[in-house]
Amino acid sequence: MYQVLLADDEQSIMDSMLNHIPWAQYNMEVAYTATSGKQAYDILVNTPPDIAILDIRMPGYSGLELCRMVSKQALKTQVIIISGYAEFSYAQKAIQYGVLGYCLKPVEYDEVTGLLLKAIRNLQQSTPSLISSDDFLAAVDGNDTDKISRYLEENGILQDSYYFVSSVSDAPLQLPGTLSFRVGINHYGYLSCSPYDRNLLEEASRSPGVLGIGVYPLAVTARDFQMAFYKYTSMAYHFFMDPECRICDTYHDFHSVPLMLQIQKAMSFAEKERLCELLTQLKEGDSYKQLSIHSAQLLYNLIMSNPQLVVNPQDYMLYNYRQLVHEYASFTELLDSLLQLINAAPETHEESEGLSNVYFLRIMKYVNTYYHENITLRDVAKMVNLNPNYISQLFKKSAGTTFSHYLTNLRITNAKKLLTTTDISINEISLKTGFNDYFYFLKTFKKYTGHTPSEYRNLSYERD
The missing domain is CATH 1.20.272 (Zinc Finger, Delta Prime; domain 3)
Known part of the structure; x- marks a missing residue:
C-alpha cells in the first residue's frame, strides 16, 4: 500500500482527513502523522513516504521549507499543500518546488482525492513496470505469451510447463506452492510448477463453501495457456452437469x-x-x-x-x-x-397505457438499483409478477432498446466512471458493475468503447 504522511498543527484537520478520505479504497494507508514541521522533517528524511500532505504553516519548518527540501534531495515523495491562506506567492513557490496541488482550508475532500489519484499515477510511472494479475489475465485472453512469461518470471515461477486447477468456492483454496488469482465472483484459478496432490484436492472439495474443483489433466506451456485456461476454469462448474461430481478432470466438447x-x-x-x-x-x-x-x-x-x-x-x-x-x-x-x-405461444396483454407505464417505472427503478448484481430478465419478471416475454416487449416499446442492451450499457457506463475516478483493480471493477466473469468484461468493454479497460484508464490519465 502507498504510505501517506499527514502533517498539520491542527489536530482537528488531521482527524477530519483521516476519517473522511477512503484511504484503503485507493490502496493507501496513513502511516505517519506530524503536528510540527520538525516531526514532518524527520519522517521525510529518515523514512520518506510515498505521499505527504503538508500544512503551509507549522512550527519548526513550514510546509514550503519542507517542499524545498523534498525537491532539493529529489525524494520520490509526492507533496500536496493545504493552507488557510489564499496568497498567490505561496502557491507560486509551491509550484516551483513541484508540489501536486495547493488546497485551501476548509479542505474539499474531492479535491484532495483527485490529487491523491494523480500522485498514484506519478508513482506508478516512476516505478519499474510490473505486470499485475489483471494484466496477466488480459495477456491470457489475448494469448500474449511474452507477457504471460514475464508475469510468471516476476512471480518467481518461470518453468517449461505448469499445472492448472480452478475452484468455484466462497474463498480461494489453500493449495501450498501455487499462484492463485480471481477469475470471477467465487471463481478462482491456481497455477503450480508441479502436479497437484489428489488427496489434498479431495480434502479441499469437502470444505464448506466449495462447490466444485476443475483439474486440467495435462502439463501446459505458456504457448497453450489460453486454450487450457478456458477449459479448466469451466471444469470447476461441472457440478451443474453432474451434482455428484466435486472434482472434474475431464473436458468434453x-x-x-x-x-x-x-x-x-x-x-x-x-x-x-x-x-x-x-x-x-x-x-x-x-x-x-x-x-x-x-x-x-x-x-x-x-x-x-x-x-x-x-x-x-x-x-x-x-x-x-x-x-x-x-x-x-x-x-x-x-x-x-x-x-x-x-x-410457449406468444402472449398478448391488454393492460392500459397507464398501467404499462407503472410497470415500466418499477422495472427501471429495479434495474438501475441492482444493475451491479447478477440480475436477469427472469428476476425482473418475478419482481413485478409478469411473464418475461411481456417484460421484454414492454422494455423494447418503452425504452427503445432491449433489456439486455440497456443493462449492459448501464454496467459499462458505471465501469467507465470507476476506471476514471478510482484506482481499484480492473478485476474488482468488473465485479462491482455486475460482470461476473473477468474475460466477459474485457470483451464487452472493448466492444462498447473500442478500448480495453486498461487502455481506457490510461487515456483518461493522459487527458488529465
Whole structure:
C-alpha cells in the first residue's frame, strides 16, 4: 500500500482527513502523522513516504521549507499543500518546488482525492513496470505469451510447463506452492510448477463453501495457456452437469454426446417438435453428464438466438457460467426451461397505457438499483409478477432498446466512471458493475468503447 504522511498543527484537520478520505479504497494507508514541521522533517528524511500532505504553516519548518527540501534531495515523495491562506506567492513557490496541488482550508475532500489519484499515477510511472494479475489475465485472453512469461518470471515461477486447477468456492483454496488469482465472483484459478496432490484436492472439495474443483489433466506451456485456461476454469462448474461430481478432470466438447449433433440439425431447421423430442431424450438419459458447462451454455444460447424457436430471444442470452448457475439449479432444470420456452405461444396483454407505464417505472427503478448484481430478465419478471416475454416487449416499446442492451450499457457506463475516478483493480471493477466473469468484461468493454479497460484508464490519465 502507498504510505501517506499527514502533517498539520491542527489536530482537528488531521482527524477530519483521516476519517473522511477512503484511504484503503485507493490502496493507501496513513502511516505517519506530524503536528510540527520538525516531526514532518524527520519522517521525510529518515523514512520518506510515498505521499505527504503538508500544512503551509507549522512550527519548526513550514510546509514550503519542507517542499524545498523534498525537491532539493529529489525524494520520490509526492507533496500536496493545504493552507488557510489564499496568497498567490505561496502557491507560486509551491509550484516551483513541484508540489501536486495547493488546497485551501476548509479542505474539499474531492479535491484532495483527485490529487491523491494523480500522485498514484506519478508513482506508478516512476516505478519499474510490473505486470499485475489483471494484466496477466488480459495477456491470457489475448494469448500474449511474452507477457504471460514475464508475469510468471516476476512471480518467481518461470518453468517449461505448469499445472492448472480452478475452484468455484466462497474463498480461494489453500493449495501450498501455487499462484492463485480471481477469475470471477467465487471463481478462482491456481497455477503450480508441479502436479497437484489428489488427496489434498479431495480434502479441499469437502470444505464448506466449495462447490466444485476443475483439474486440467495435462502439463501446459505458456504457448497453450489460453486454450487450457478456458477449459479448466469451466471444469470447476461441472457440478451443474453432474451434482455428484466435486472434482472434474475431464473436458468434453459440444459433440461428445452423439445426440448433440441431431439437436444442432433440428435447431438449424427450426424443427420445434423434433427439437423438443431430442431435448427430452437428452434430459431422460444421463449422457449429458459427459458434457461441459460450456456446452450447456452453447446449447442454451444457440436456441435462444433463433427467433424461429423463441419469442424475443435477445433478452434471454447467458454470457457466463455464473449467470447459468444463478438462473438454473441444474442442467436438467435448464432443459425444462428450454422446452417450456420453445412450446410457449406468444402472449398478448391488454393492460392500459397507464398501467404499462407503472410497470415500466418499477422495472427501471429495479434495474438501475441492482444493475451491479447478477440480475436477469427472469428476476425482473418475478419482481413485478409478469411473464418475461411481456417484460421484454414492454422494455423494447418503452425504452427503445432491449433489456439486455440497456443493462449492459448501464454496467459499462458505471465501469467507465470507476476506471476514471478510482484506482481499484480492473478485476474488482468488473465485479462491482455486475460482470461476473473477468474475460466477459474485457470483451464487452472493448466492444462498447473500442478500448480495453486498461487502455481506457490510461487515456483518461493522459487527458488529465
